[in-house]
Amino acid sequence: MTVLLEETVPGGGHASLIVKRGQSLCITDIRGGANVSVMMVNAAEKSERLNLPDSLKCQHTAKLTTGHCLYSDMGRVLAAIVADTCGWHDSIGGVSNAQEVFERYGAGRYQELRNGFYRNGTDNLLVEMSKWGLDVSDLLMTLNLFSRIDVTSDGALAFVPGNSKAGDYVELYAPMNTLVVLTAIQHPLDPHPEYSPKPVKLELKESHPEVAEICRTACEENVRGFINTERFFL
Amino acid sequence: MTQALTVSEKHPESAVYRETLAAGEPWLHEVKAGQTLRIVDLEGNQAVDTLFYSLHDPRERFDPQRTLRRQQSLYLTSGSVLYSNLGNPMLTIVADTCGRHDTLGGACAQESNTVRYALEKRYMHSCRDNFLRACAHDGRLAKRDIGANVNFFMNVPVTAEGGLTFEDGISAPGKYVELRAEMDVIVLISNCPQLNNPCNAYNPTPAELIIWN
Numbered sequence: 098m099t100v101l102l103e104e105t106v107p108g109g110g111h112a113s114l115i116v117k118r119g120q121s122l123c124i125t126d127i128r129g130g131a132n133v134s135v136m137m138v139n140a141a142e143k144s145e146r147l148n149l150p151d152s153l154k155c156q157h158t159a160k161l162t163t164g165h166c167l168y169s170d171m172g173r174v175l176a177a178i179v180a181d182t183c184g185w186h187d188s189i190g191g192v193s194n195a196q197e198v199f200e201r202y203g204a205g206r207y208q209e210l211r212n213g214f215y216r217n218g219t220d221n222l223l224v225e226m227s228k229w230g231l232d233v234s235d236l237l238m239t240l241n242l243f244s245r246i247d248v249t250s251d252g253a254l255a256f257v258p259g260n261s262k263a264g265d266y267v268e269l270y271a272p273m274n275t276l277v278v279l280t281a282i283q284h285p286l287d288p289h290p291e292y293s294p295k296p297v298k299l300e301l302k303e304s305h306p307e308v309a310e311i312c313r314t315a316c317e318e319n320v321r322g323f324i325n326t327e328r329f330f331l
Numbered sequence: 332m333t334q335a336l337t338v339s340e341k342h343p344e345s346a347v348y349r350e351t352l353a354a355g356e357p358w359l360h361e362v363k364a365g366q367t368l369r370i371v372d373l374e375g376n377q378a379v380d381t382l383f384y385s386l387h388d389p390r391e392r393f394d395p396q397r398t399l400r401r402q403q404s405l406y407l408t409s410g411s412v413l414y415s416n417l418g419n420p421m422l423t424i425v426a427d428t429c430g431r432h433d434t435l436g437g438a439c440a441q442e443s444n445t446v447r448y449a450l451e452k453r454y455m456h457s458c459r460d461n462f463l464r465a466c467a468h469d470g471r472l473a474k475r476d477i478g479a480n481v482n483f484f485m486n487v488p489v490t491a492e493g494g495l496t497f498e499d500g501i502s503a504p505g506k507y508v509e510l511r512a513e514m515d516v517i518v519l520i521s522n523c524p525q526l527n528n529p530c531n532a533y534n535p536t537p538a539e540l541i542i543w544n
Contacts, residue, residue: 150437150479153495155446159435160493170459170477172442185493188435189405191396196418233390233416234475248489252405252431285400322446 102301106133108294109213111221111280113229114301115140116271118330121179121304124279124297126243129263131295132284133242134192134218136226136235137167137175140274143231145169149188149238155318159248161186161240164315166322167269173326174319175275177312179304180268183261185245189254192218192239193285202292215292221280229276242267244284256286270309272326337409339426339509341367341543348542354535355524357461359469360542361386362512367425367543370520372484374536375504378523379483380438380458383413383421386515389471391415395434395479405489407432407481413510421516426509429502433487435495438462438480439525448527461521472519482523483508485530497530 101120105127106112116122124133139145148170156165163181166174178186193201198217205215222236243261246254269277282294313323343349347366352358354377362368363386370379385391394416399405401414409427412420437443440459444452459477466472484502489495522538525531 144474148437148443148479150435151440151443151446154436154487154497155443157495158493159489159495168443168446170440170442172440172444172446189396190400191394194418236416237478238396247491248405250488250491254399254403254405286403318446321450324450325442325445 099303100300101303104299105296106281106299107296108281109216111225112299113225113276113278116269116275116277116301118271118273119304119306121268121270121302121308122277123266123268123300123302124242125266126261126263127296127298129261131261131281131297132244132287133297134222134280134282135240135242136222136237136278138231138235138276139169139175140276143229143276145171146235146237147175147240149240153188155322156316159188161188164312166312166319167240168322172322173329174272174322176269176271177309178267179270179308179311180266183243183265183267185260186267187241187244187246187284188238189246190241190244190284190286192222194219197285205292216282218280218282221282222278225278225280241284246286254286256284256288270304272309272323273329335409336428336430337426338428339369341369343541346541346543350540352520352522352538352540354522354537355456356522357465358520358540359465360518361515362518362542363515364512367509367511368518369507369509369541370483371505371507371539371541372429372502373504373539376484376499376502376531377536377538378485378525378531379538380521380523381481381483382462382477382519384472384476384517384519385415386517389476389517391417391419392476392478393421393481399434407434420513422510422512424508425511429484429506429508431486431501432508433482433485434479436482436485436487436497438521439523444527452527455526456524458521458523462519465519471517497528499530
């Protein structure tokens with residue numbers, strides 16, 4: 098399908114774009130080991146935001162992969178995961194703030210490192226969200242693409258290294274006009290001792306509702322979620 | 332499961348506040364730093380959906396993802412510190428006779444009920460309606476302030492394969508959780524009115540709220 102826009106987000110970078118209804122956003126892990134922290138809102142009504150708890154309980158899942166929908170708090174589908182070669186995206190870890198990055202990697206100021214300075218997911222998303230009139234109140238639970246956190250029976254969390262390989266990609270189809278805000282930044286639970294966020298490629302494509310059938314028909318809940326979404330455009 | 336249950340030494344007779352919250356009702360109340368809030372599941376397996384905000388800057392609020400990764404564990408119980416989105420400790424769970432509380436399931440809403448159960452379930456009462464009603468009357472909070480909440484007394488385990496299940500049977504009549512406020516907070520509760528989910532045996536019941544200095 099026609100690629101409308103192609104862009105590389107460097108490790109530590111942040112970006113935002115509206116994925117219009119009927120388009121899809123393909124995100125590729127260029128080198129392997131990337132993590133992309135994501136927040137989404139309805140571009141037309143920004144108080145309607147990605148709601149991970151609703152997404153998880155509606156589909157009885159904690160991980161997100163092909164066939165799953167990302168729900169807003171209004172019962173609509175902001176994005177559907179129509180393709181995924183890595184198999185597991187994390188809903189638990191969230192994004193680090195400046196203090197957590199300092200505690201893990203030490204000091205990394207712009208003064209010495211220029212654009213290689215140590216950024217953090219919270220500030221990156223807040224900066225990008227601010228450009229759309231969103232603020233810290235809108236920074237809810239975030240999705241971490243390409244990362245996997247395992248949970249033991251007693252609840253212990255464990256980061257799984259090597260979840261995403263070079264060339265792995267995830268494709269998000271938008272059944273509504275969805276503002277996607279993202280940053281390519283290390284997962285907060287990634288034990289790697291060095292600050293080394295990996296780059297990702299973004300491709301915005303023309304798409305077609307048929308590609309989302311794998312998600313719409315995955316469960317009865319998603320059939321209803323797509324009905325709610327269609328009703329927004331009546 | 333091997334939760335360490337922690338019993339409180341506190342007696343309701345010495346409390347400064349005590350109220351029974353009927354099923355399906357909201358509750359918005361301030362708890363000051365150093366005060367202790369006990370939430371009692373009076374009849375068992377009731378979900379008490381709860382949000383916390385800094386009293387002095389409500390933009391600072393409970394952050395479930397930070398809370399989980401700081402404790403490296405998915406479930407809240409005795410010793411869990413509830414962190415804010417600014418990285419500060421808001422409350423600490425100092426007693427817990429239930430043993431496990433959920434942070435992933437969120438609150439029910441009219442809209443999510445249409446997805447989860449049936450489109451015609453839209454008109455049933457929901458936790459988000461309770462949150463919005465309490466916020467609208469209070470004036471300090473609004474829809475934008477409603478993020479992911481704690482579900483006290485709910486058991487929502489994640490499986491090794493990444494599945495999410497709502498399971499029965501952790502809480503029981505009279506079980507409680509006690510939280511010591513580390514900062515002045517606004518506590519916003521919906522005593523969940525969900526009638527479509529077996530986790531509360533389709534029977535929402537009252538909760539008791541007790542505060543000590």
